[in-house]
Amino acid sequence: MSTVRDHLGNARALIGSTRAALPTPALVIDLPAVRRNLAEMAARMEGLPAALRPHAKIHKSQVLGQMQLDAGAIGLTTATIWEASAMIDAGLADILIANQVVGPVKSAELARIAGLGRVTVAIESEHSAREVSAAAVHVGTNIHVIVEIDVGLHRSGVRSVEAAVALGQLIDSLPGLTLDGLLGYEGHCMLEPDRAVRIEKATAANAILVDAADAFVQAGLSTEIIAGGGFGTWDITGANPRVTEIHAGSYIFMDAFHRNLVPGFDVALTVEATIISRDGSLAVVDCGRKSIGIDRIAPEVVGGVASVRFEHGEHFVHEEHTALELASGSDLDVGDHVALMPGYGPTTVNLYDIYFVAEGETIIDVWPILARYGSATCGLGPVR
Numbered sequence: 001m002s003t004v005r006d007h008l009g010n011a012r013a014l015i016g017s018t019r020a021a022l023p024t025p026a027l028v029i030d031l032p033a034v035r036r037n038l039a040e041m042a043a044r045m046e047g048l049p050a051a052l053r054p055h056a057k058i059h060k061s062q063v064l065g066q067m068q069l070d071a072g073a074i075g076l077t078t079a080t081i082w083e084a085s086a087m088i089d090a091g092l093a094d095i096l097i098a099n100q101v102v103g104p105v106k107s108a109e110l111a112r113i114a115g116l117g118r119v120t121v122a123i124e125s126e127h128s129a130r131e132v133s134a135a136a137v138h139v140g141t142n143i144h145v146i147v148e149i150d151v152g153l154h155r156s157g158v159r160s161v162e163a164a165v166a167l168g169q170l171i172d173s174l175p176g177l178t179l180d181g182l183l184g185y186e187g188h189c190m191l192e193p194d195r196a197v198r199i200e201k202a203t204a205a206n207a208i209l210v211d212a213a214d215a216f217v218q219a220g221l222s223t224e225i226i227a228g229g230g231f232g233t234w235d236i237t238g239a240n241p242r243v244t245e246i247h248a249g250s251y252i253f254m255d256a257f258h259r260n261l262v263p264g265f266d267v268a269l270t271v272e273a274t275i276i277s278r279d280g281s282l283a284v285v286d287c288g289r290k291s292i293g294i295d296r297i298a299p300e301v302v303g304g305v306a307s308v309r310f311e312h313g314e315h316f317v318h319e320e321h322t323a324l325e326l327a328s329g330s331d332l333d334v335g336d337h338v339a340l341m342p343g344y345g346p347t348t349v350n351l352y353d354i355y356f357v358a359e360g361e362t363i364i365d366v367w368p369i370l371a372r373y374g375s376a377t378c379g380l381g382p383v384r
């Protein structure tokens with residue numbers, strides 16, 4: 001049986017070859033574009049009061065996480081305890097989990113990694129506060145906590161400022177926990193295409209977070225961290241003088257979804273695919289929804305050489321096939337490669353074991369997407 005290590009070893013044999021030589025579908029990152037995006041975001045953040053703690057769920061890679069830290073990030077954000085473990089185990093030692101971590105196995109893992117670096121977790125319930133506190137006490141570590149407040153997304157978070165204060169007071173009194181402040185993620189504003197509406201909605205969401213911060217101050221609770229924000233609201237939430245950090249992440253890769261929302265960043269993540277069938281202007285590639293994220297929006301073909309076909313009211317993206325409409329006069333044929341920009345980056349990355357790292361057409365390295373193995377094993381041991 002082959003292992004993750006075998007995959008990586010086999011893939012390394014392709015270092016030095018070109019994109020066109022990759023077996024497809026293959027996930028490719030354009031390293032110069034990643035570097036440009038990191039520098040662009042760092043430059044934009046310089047003018048804002050908030051710091052950047054980029055969301056690592058987008059890439060699930062310790063190498064890219066380290067590059068973000070080198071570019072000035074204050075730490076990393078994760079969505080899962082397993083992403084946090086992968087980052088901490090790799091020595092990236094200031095991780096904030098912007099999500100609820102509930103259940104005994106996950107809480108025990110949270111307590112373990114809190115012994116290896118600074119770990120902060122969002123909490124919205126008394127159940128979770130007590131569970132996480134008990135786990136920390138059991139192994140003698142200390143977990144930093146921020147209270148999550150719902151600022152309009154209606155996903156998680158306490159539903160009122162009063163509830164936030166009450167939970168903050170409880171957390172403050174529990175052993176093994178240090179209360180640091182608040183998280184209010186305005187995810188319902190992030191994808192609003194109309195910038196004026198996005199600003200209006202995000203400002204209203206931020207006001208709820210600031211109200212909670214005021215109430216924390218009045219109650220004598222810590223407001224060291226007042227967090228929120230994503231890529232779509234980086235310059236709205238990040239400009240709020242009360243917000244200490246934002247969690248934008250998609251800027252590192254861009255995808256079809258974010259490209260039109262926040263201009264000025266380069267497409268750094270693509271899926272290399274091979275044309276396996278051609279009939280007139282129709283070309284079908286060996287890449288479908290099992291190898292490219294299509295949340296909310298279809299992939300786009302890089303370079304305008306083709307576009308994803310629209311049929312029967314939806315984009316023609318099957319499990320292992322995507323139908324393309326070739327540009328007129330195209331001589332692309334069976335065996336040729338095209339590069340697809342994912343509709344959504346994070347759900348694309350999660351489908352792969354490795355990145356092929358490219359500079360121009362040349363593959364210069366192979367990086368594992370290790371954090372997904374943590375989530376696959378649920379902390380119960382290595383996958384073979």
Ligand SMILES: Cc1ncc(COP(=O)(O)O)c(C=O)c1O
Nearest residue numbers: 098185230231232247248249250
């Ligand atoms: C809690 C949280 N914070 C921040 C983000 C920011 O991600 P992005 O950069 O894609 O907007 C997300 C994305 O889903 C999120 O769920």
